[in-house]
Amino acid sequence: MSLSHGLYEAFLAVARAGSFTAAAHALGYTQSAVSRQVQSLEDEMGAELFERLPRGVRLTEAGRVLLPHAEAVRDRLAAARAELASLRTLDGGLLRLGAFSSATASLVPRAQAAFRERHPGVVVTRVEGPSVKHLGLVAAGEEDLAVVGPTPAAPPPPGVTLHHLLDEPMLVALAQGHRHAGRRAVRLAELADEEWITGHERLEDTLFRPAVAAGFRPRTGLLAHDWIAKLGAVAADLGITLVPALAAASVRPDVALVTIHPDDVPYRRICAAAPSTPTVAATAFLGVLRETAEALIPPTHP
Amino acid sequence: MSLSHGLYEAFLAVARAGSFTAAAHALGYTQSAVSRQVQSLEDEMGAELFERLPRGVRLTEAGRVLLPHAEAVRDRLAAARAELASLRTLDGGLLRLGAFSSATASLVPRAQAAFRERHPGVVVTRVEGPSVKHLGLVAAGEEDLAVVGPTPAAPPPPGVTLHHLLDEPMLVALAQGHRHAGRRAVRLAELADEEWITGHERLEDTLFRPAVAAGFRPRTGLLAHDWIAKLGAVAADLGITLVPALAAASVRPDVALVTIHPDDVPYRRICAAAPSTPTVAATAFLGVLRETAEALIPPTHP
DNA sequence: TGACTGCCATGTCTCTCTCGCATGGTCTGT
DNA sequence: ACAGACCATGCGAGAGAGACATGGCAGTCA
Structure with missing residues (x-):
């Protein structure tokens, strides 16, 4: 059950060439090698694959049956090789x-x-x-x-x-009419009296975690889980909230964003x-x- | 480029088992043998197929890409084997x-x-x-x-x-009203004066060949190439013709068939x-x- | 923390398998 | 009848595959 893949290669070459000698020449092997390979495959399959004629060979019915399978296997292996190669060259994957x-x-x-x-x-x-x-x-x-x-x-x-x-950087989202709206930067201390909108009950699980650790205790009444709800509340001036800079682009236009100092809410x-x-x-x-x-x-x- | 098929077998076993050792056990090989087989395949493909973990192995992307191909090849080879087997047992072909x-x-x-x-x-x-x-x-x-x-x-x-x-046996086809119709057998000599319908110009190329060789020289005026035309002429009593016994069943019912003696027109x-x-x-x-x-x-x- | 366990890699040996070389047998065409 | 073409096969050298034993590494448990 060694069944090297070369056996199929030899089979295909012989089927194509119509002769062991020609196939051997095409494969760069000796005629005897091809003869033995075909014999191995025939033993493996339990059937004669070629009819030996005085002038070359001819496929038997078993050979004709095996031929498309062998071709399919060869093509599939070639496809696998190509796909792996395209994986290396980032042409696919x-x-x-x-x-x-x-x-x-x-x-x-x-x-x-x-x-x-x-x-x-x-x-x-x-x-x-x-x-x-x-x-x-x-x-x-x-x-x-x-x-x-x-x-x-x-x-x-x-x-x-x-x-x-x-x-x-972290930003603070404010209603457009908010007194801090329009400023370039703001300190956290200036916002201590604001109503903060948070994502979780426990402040430690939010973007506030570093600030809380530093002793900041904001008034947190409103709870909103998604950005739509949070920013909706901000736009209605119900409170303010932290917004990460990466999300700044997707903030609704009636909300103002002000940079907060990194010492207060770190990057x-x-x-x-x-x-x-x-x-x-x-x-x-x-x-x-x-x-x-x-x-x-x-x-x-x- | 030896690329024995066992390599793919090992690859599939390892991918299935998630471990070289387990795959080796399943295949009846040693762990080292499976390790080398996978390594050979990896060299052949130019890519790592498994990620070696402290607890078994895991397919890399290259491995995930190769897997369906390897399965397809295995299945195709199995199909080829099955088809060849069914050929032997006359279950197919x-x-x-x-x-x-x-x-x-x-x-x-x-x-x-x-x-x-x-x-x-x-x-x-x-x-x-x-x-x-x-x-x-x-x-x-x-x-x-x-x-x-x-x-x-x-x-x-x-x-x-x-x-x-x-x-x-050879039969003579006659019109139903023919004087010989209804007889069980007839000799060629009795039909020497009949008009014969033949298939070819040269009598030697027809069923008459043996008779001609024996000296029989019939009157041949009508030439018809196919059975429909021949038997049509016979039914119209334009002449008579030889009909091989194997074709007797497909002769139109208004034509009578009489056995001719094998000494005259041999079997x-x-x-x-x-x-x-x-x-x-x-x-x-x-x-x-x-x-x-x-x-x-x-x-x-x- | 240290011993233990499970897993994979690798050096080494042996045995088989494969390939090339040469030869022999068979059929064809001259 | 002889040469040519083709496949089968005996033989020897070389490579390859598998087993055994060892080493390295990481996770686990006492």
């Missing part, structure tokens, strides 16, 4: 991408567009979800790359390495999570992500 | 059958029906034509079996063996022409042909 929701507002779509421009053959699938989930998926090999924000579990899971992309560190041995496509996409991130928010480390 | 035209009146269709009854999986294709042509086709391997009558070229071509099926020797190394299906069909021939015209050798 699949990139399974993950990202947390506010990264999909501008960063990931832009990177995706740039990547598609350069490597149109690679299919990119994107899944949204919380960063922790993506870290797990990358570790499990079910995602090739993920854009993640900071997670409570500081060290990434084994087999996953984080590549820093950008430090995202959010956005990373790409890749397996320790990333895919060729993942590496390429990581490069595009870096460029896009730099174009969006230039690194202005204080 | 193709029988290319040839026959001269008057054999297709009753002998060949009956045999075909009996064969289909026993081996419904075998597809039988039938081609009509003159016997000499079929001998050539069988010799060329383009037909698996042929039913032929006597041919001018006495010895069959090399690689073709003739198997005697039956000796076919026509009907044979099956098979290659020296016939197909399983051809051998089986030959047996059915023998039975059918015996049932149609029992061998009454004088």
Whole structure:
């Protein structure tokens, strides 16, 4: 049951050439080698594949039956080779991408567009979800790359390495008529009396986590889970809320955004999570992500 | 480029088991053997197929790409094996059958029906034509079996063996009102004054060949190439003609048939022409042909 | 923290398999 | 009858595949 693939190669060559000698010449083998290979295949199949004639050979019925199968196998193997090669050269393949929701507002779509421009053959699938989930998926090999924000579990899971992309400033969203609207920057202390709209009951789970750790205790009455609801409340001047810079582009026009000082609410560190041995496509996409991130928010480390 | 097929077997087993060790156990190999096989395939493909983890292995993207191809190849080879096996057991396959035209009146269709009854999986294709042509086709391997009558070229071509099926009596076709109609047998001498309808200009090319060689010189005015025309003329009492017994069943009812003495127009020797190394299906069909021939015209050798 | 366990890689040996060379047999065409 | 073409086969050298044993690495449990 060794059944080397060369047997089929020899079979096809002989079927094509109509003679062992000619096939051997075409394959760069000796006639005796081809004769033995065909014999091996015949033993393996339990049937004579060629009728030996004084002038060359001719396919038997078994040979005629086997021929299309052998051709199909040869073609399929060639297709597999070609597909693997196109994988190496980024002419094809699949990139399974993950990202947390506010990264999909501008960063990931832009990177995706740039990547598609350069490597149109690679299919990119994107899944949204919380960063922790993506870290797990990358570790499990079910995602090739993920854009993640900071997670409570500081060290990434084994087999996953984080590549820093950008430090995202935080903005404060205010109603257009708000007294701070129109300012370029604001300190958190100036907003201590505002009504804050948060995403979770526990402030530690929100973007406030660093500020809370520093002793900031805002008035939090309103709870809204999605951006639409949050910004709707802001527009109605029911309160104010934090907005990550990456989501700024998708904010409704009747809401004003004001930069908040990084000492009060620090930059959010956005990373790409890749397996320790990333895919060729993942590496390429990581490069595009870096460029896009730099174009969006230039690194202005204080 | 040896690329034994076992490589794919190992690859599939590992992909299925998720571990080299488990796959080796399933295949009855050692872990080291599977490790080397996978490595060979990876070298061959120029890509890592598995990601080595502390707990087993996991498919890389290249592995995921290769997997369906490998499965397809395995299935295709299995299909080829199955088809070849079914060929041996007459559960499938193709029988290319040839026959001269008057054999297709009753002998060949009956045999075909009996064969289909026993081996419904075998597809039988039938081609009509003159016997000499079929001998050539069988010799060329383009037909698996042929039913032929006597041919001018006495010895069959090399690689073709003739198997005697039956000796076919010759009949005389007469108009219903003919003076000889209704008789059981007739001698050629009694028909010397009749107008004979022949198929060819040269009498030597017709069923008369033996009689002509014996000195018989009939009046031949009418020439008709096909049976419809011949028997039409006979029915109109324009003349009489010879009809081989195998075609008797398909003669129109307003024509009478009378046996002619074998000393005058000898039995026509009907044979099956098979290659020296016939197909399983051809051998089986030959047996059915023998039975059918015996049932149609029992061998009454004088 | 240290021993243990499970898993894969690899060095080495052996045995089989394969290929090339040369020869022999068979059929064809001159 | 002889030369030519073609396939089968005996023989020897070389490569390849598998088994065995070992080593390295990571996770697990006491």
